[in-house]
Structure formats: C-alpha cells, structure tokens
Amino acid sequence: xxxxxxxxxxxxxxxxxxxxxLVEIFGRKNKIVRNMITMVFVAISFLCIxxxxxxxxxxxxxxxxxxxxxxxxxxxxxxxxxxxxxxSLFFAILVVLTFTLSTIYSFRYMERDDHLGHYxxxxxxxxxxxxxxxxxxxxxxxxxxxxxxTFAAVALTAFRNYKKGAxxxxxxxxxxxxxxxxxxxxxxxxVYMQCHTLNMAQLSSILANHLTPTTILALALIFIGFGVKxxxxxxxxxxxxxxxxxxxxxxxxxxxxxxxxxxxxxxxLMFVVFMMMDKTTMQILLTAFGTITMFVGVTMALAQHDFKxxxxxxxxxxIGYVLAACGLGTALGxxxxxFHAMNHTLFKGLLFLxxxxxxxxxxxxxxxxxxxxxxxxxxxxxxxxxxAFSISxxxxxNGFASKWxxxxxxxxKGIETNNFFYVFVTIVAVVVSVMTxxxxxxxxxxxxxxxxxxxxxxxxxxxxxxxxxxxxMSVLCILAGIFxxxxxxxxxxxxxxxxxxxxxxxxxxxxxxxxxxxxxxxATVEPAKLSYWDPILWLILFVIILAAxxxxxxxxxxxxxxxxVNKTExxxxxxxxxxxxxxxxxxxxxxxxxxxxxxxNWGGYFKFMQGMHSGDVNDYSLYTVIASAVIIIVIFxxxx
Numbered sequence: 001x002x003x004x005x006x007x008x009x010x011x012x013x014x015x016x017x018x019x020x021x022l023v024e025i026f027g028r029k030n031k032i033v034r035n036m037i038t039m040v041f042v043a044i045s046f047l048c049i050x051x052x053x054x055x056x057x058x059x060x061x062x063x064x065x066x067x068x069x070x071x072x073x074x075x076x077x078x079x080x081x082x083x084x085x086x087x088s089l090f091f092a093i094l095v096v097l098t099f100t101l102s103t104i105y106s107f108r109y110m111e112r113d114d115h116l117g118h119y120x121x122x123x124x125x126x127x128x129x130x131x132x133x134x135x136x137x138x139x140x141x142x143x144x145x146x147x148x149x150t151f152a153a154v155a156l157t158a159f160r161n162y163k164k165g166a167x168x169x170x171x172x173x174x175x176x177x178x179x180x181x182x183x184x185x186x187x188x189x190x191v192y193m194q195c196h197t198l199n200m201a202q203l204s205s206i207l208a209n210h211l212t213p214t215t216i217l218a219l220a221l222i223f224i225g226f227g228v229k230x231x232x233x234x235x236x237x238x239x240x241x242x243x244x245x246x247x248x249x250x251x252x253x254x255x256x257x258x259x260x261x262x263x264x265x266x267x268x269l270m271f272v273v274f275m276m277m278d279k280t281t282m283q284i285l286l287t288a289f290g291t292i293t294m295f296v297g298v299t300m301a302l303a304q305h306d307f308k309x310x311x312x313x314x315x316x317x318x319i320g321y322v323l324a325a326c327g328l329g330t331a332l333g334x335x336x337x338x339f340h341a342m343n344h345t346l347f348k349g350l351l352f353l354x355x356x357x358x359x360x361x362x363x364x365x366x367x368x369x370x371x372x373x374x375x376x377x378x379x380x381x382x383x384x385x386x387x388a389f390s391i392s393x394x395x396x397x398n399g400f401a402s403k404w405x406x407x408x409x410x411x412x413k414g415i416e417t418n419n420f421f422y423v424f425v426t427i428v429a430v431v432v433s434v435m436t437x438x439x440x441x442x443x444x445x446x447x448x449x450x451x452x453x454x455x456x457x458x459x460x461x462x463x464x465x466x467x468x469x470x471x472x473m474s475v476l477c478i479l480a481g482i483f484x485x486x487x488x489x490x491x492x493x494x495x496x497x498x499x500x501x502x503x504x505x506x507x508x509x510x511x512x513x514x515x516x517x518x519x520x521x522x523a524t525v526e527p528a529k530l531s532y533w534d535p536i537l538w539l540i541l542f543v544i545i546l547a548a549x550x551x552x553x554x555x556x557x558x559x560x561x562x563x564x565v566n567k568t569e570x571x572x573x574x575x576x577x578x579x580x581x582x583x584x585x586x587x588x589x590x591x592x593x594x595x596x597x598x599x600x601n602w603g604g605y606f607k608f609m610q611g612m613h614s615g616d617v618n619d620y621s622l623y624t625v626i627a628s629a630v631i632i633i634v635i636f637x638x639x640x
Contacts, residue, residue: 006063008052012096013135016125017125019040022037034117038103041124045099049093056086064137065083066082076196082135091134097256098257122156123152132145133149139200143188146184146225150174160247173242176228176237177228180224194212195210216639226263226265227266229265232290233296233297235623239312244312251355254315263323266323289320290324296320298317298436314348314436332409334499335492336402338491338495339401339487340405343390346473348387350473361376367443370456372449373448376456378461380467383473388440390481393436397477398480410425
C-alpha cells in the first residue's frame, strides 16, 4: 500500500498541470467540458492529498518519491525528489482545500466573464505551482514552482482587465514578485556553489555544520525572497492591490494558499534546511517583522473604503501573527503559528467568498454604496459574521484558539527569557486583535445592516454552488475552535515535530543513518499545551480592551460637534454619534465613516502611511531593496 501511496504526491501535482493543459485544448469553447475537466483533476489532486493523512499524520511516516527513479548515488542526491512529512502535508491540505472550494465557487461566480478557458488554465497552473512548492524536496524545483505560481497569479490579478487598476496591480505584483524571485534564485545558486546539491534533505545535513559567509548570505537572500512571497511588511505593497482587483475566487486563493507558500518556504528553509531558528538573532528578526506586519496591516485596514481592499490588509495583518509566532522558535509558538495559518485559510477565505457574493449580488464592493444586505442576503450575512468573529478572535471560534496559543507562547517566552520584547509582542498582538474586532463591527454595519442603499435594493441571495463553499468554511471555523485539542493532537503536534526533527526528513530521502553521520540528531518535541486559564494573560487582555474602549470614547468626545457634513454644515451634537466626515445616505455608519475620529486623531500616522503606500512601483521596489539591505546587514553582523 505504501508503494502505491508514494506516487500520490507527484500525481496530485501533475494532475493539476495536466488539467490546465486539457482545459486549454478542449475546454475553451465548451462550458460543460471545461468545468468537468477542471473538477475531475482538482478532485484527483484533493483525494491524493487526503489519502496521505493516515500514513503521515497518524502513523508517522515520511513519504518520498524520486522522479525518474533517480535515487542518490554514493550518498549524493542527483535527481529531483518529492518528500512529504507532516509539515508538507499540513500545508498541502490547506492548499487542496482552498482550490477545491474555490473551484466550486468559481463555476457560478465567474459565469459572467469571458475567456473562462484561460481563467481555469491559469487557476490550475497556480494551484499546481503552490502544491508542488510545498511537496517538493528539491530547492531548485521549489524555485521553479514559485515562478509558475507567481506568473499565474499575475495573470489572474489582471484577468478582469476592464476593472480600474487591474493591470496596474498585476504589474506591481510582477515587479515586486520578480525581485523576490531574484533574491531566492541568487540564494539557491550560492547554496549550490557551496554544497553541490539541491536536495533539501542533503542540504540540511551539510549546512548543519558548515556555516560560511556564503551560506549566511544565501540564508539572508532566501529569507527575503520568501518574505516577499508571504507579503511580509514592507514587501506587502502589491498584495492589497492584487487582492482587491482579482476575482474574489482568486483573492480567496491568494489569501488561503499563495501567501502560505511563502510562510511554508520560510519555515522549511529556516528551521529544517539551514537550522537557524535556534539563534536569537533570527528569532527576534522574524518576530519583529511579524509584529510590524500585524500592526501595519490592521491600521491600514481601518483607512479603507473598499470591502476587498480592507480584507486584503487584514490578510496581511493575520500573516503577521503567523510569522511572529513561528519566530519565537518554541514548540508552542510554532504550533500556534501553524494553527493560525490554518485558521487564516478558513476565515479569510470565507470572508473573501462573502465579499465575492456581495459583488455578485450588487456589482460593487465600495463600502459607501452598500448597506442593508442582511435582509436580502441573510445566509451570506450569517457566514460573514462567522468569519468576522473568527478573525477577530472571539470564542469559541477558531481564531480565538490560535491567537490565545500565540499570546501564551509570546508571553511565556518573555517571562522565561526575561526579555520585555516578547511581552511587548504579546501586547501588540492583543491590541491588533481588538482593532480587528472593532473594524469588523463597523464593516458589518456598513455592509449588512442599516437601510438598503440604491445598489442593494434589488440584491438577492447568491446561487447554491456559491453558498456551499461558504457553508463548509463556516462550519470548519466553528469546529476548529471547539475541538482545538483534537486539531492540536492530530495535526499541529505532528507538523511541529516535523519542524524541529530534521533527522527523519534527512534519513527518509538519503537513507537510514545519514542524518546521524552528518551530526544531525533526532529530537523529540513535547506536544504544545493550550490552557485557557492563565489569569495573568486574562488580566492583560482585560486591561488592553478597557484601554481601547476608553480611547474610542475619548476619540468620540473630541470629534463630537466638530464634524462637518459636506465640509460646510455642522452636525448637531445629538447626531454626531452617528455621522462622520461625510453625510450618510443609507445607514448610520457608512464606509466613509469607518473610524473617522480615530483617523483624525492619528492623522500624522495615517499621513505617513499614505505617503508610504503611494501606488508608485518605484517606491515599492525601493522599500524592498532597503529592507533587504537591512536584513542582510543584520544577519551578517549577528549570525556566526
């Protein structure tokens, strides 16, 4: 049985590429043929990955496959190998779940568009690229999959080229993505020059005891490359535009699996291949970038007027949680990061599908033109609320469980190491969660409550095939939050063990005893324990929420009676609670009124951020280069 299953990883990847080829040939004009080909090959890939759950997660196997049967010769890998351990499979499950649900959703959501043969070809290429990236055991093959993923994503971003900004967004994605790819390829070339192999298992055994200035530079370049792919600040700038202009079925894929490919690459290479995450410098560097990412993402979301663009910045913010947690370098931190990566796939995918449903029903995602949809789209409204509660970290939804695990991991590391930096990270993470909740309360009001706007008067519920993926993700958001112990025991613990135990990964590809001979010893990681009954953390959470409420109240008092309608007519104090900087036409809180007082009092910060998000790709490229230089310098100074 295992001999059959070792073929499943390559079948899962190649079926998607074969499906893309067949769709382009036979499905360009016939809708039924096109949809059948897409669904069949997506289903094959999905089933192949799901079939690996028992041997990998439950039985602890590591599955390997050598393309063309090119196995190692005299202890050296010369062929391309695919290797599936619990970490690979964890991300592969997220990938196949995302593109399977997106496929079902696309059949009706995309029916009004033209050239759908090209759409499904690119969609399958994107899916195959991401899945190949997380399953491959060859670092250059990983780069090839990154390139397939990037160029398919660029084309899908520009697919609705009649929309304002679509082509510009695609160009920004292409430029910044190419810069990231260039760093990654250069780093891989340096590694190959030093180690004369591209197999990640063998690289892990070599790099464990052979750190040179060249390999340190390669580490920095690869860190930057996958930081770009995960949309880590300041490499995040193309993400907001791409998520906003791409079809929602693709925005879901971007958020659910494309940025996870960057996260997976960082975890696999930093923890397993280079084994550098036991060093304080790397831990602080990744945690700091993650913390900045979560804060910048959520504050930028507060300034948005477009539903999807707001979700895009929240997606960036939530990836910050994942990076910060993994940067802690502890079992609890990595488990929390992986858990939040899974939960982010679920609740952010759900929210983008809800945004797509709103666009399908109304023709707009402009928050100023929406309102009152809960009466006309009640099923979509319920799904949106589940997603909003989940991303905001409210119990018993999944976002609370993973965020609480991250709080505990950061707080515990701060106390254990007597380092206030990690305590500060905990505080920022809680503040960002509170701001996320406040943001979605306002968005819910602007989109689903109040009086229906002109755009929403004739809106109706979306077709069943669009609602089914939303229902599935809603149920998963609830189940993952309630049965977090089951998730922890059966998914997170095996994946975390794979992160910290490189010896199994090495021996499965290179032969038993290879890791020990190279000085890589087996490690056993205690399962991460999640406790909801930490009185100190609860006290911190209460104090921060209380402080946030006080700030909101004070902000409201400062702006009350000062607000202008159409910049000329003063708002009566009686109504100042309900109106912001512009006159509301159909709801008490419209899109333009989102945190008007907050943005007024934080005017300096938002003016600075507006300047940073200039929309100029030259500026974005400059940020990437400057940040890359800083990362390289820091790593060279502090890593020995």
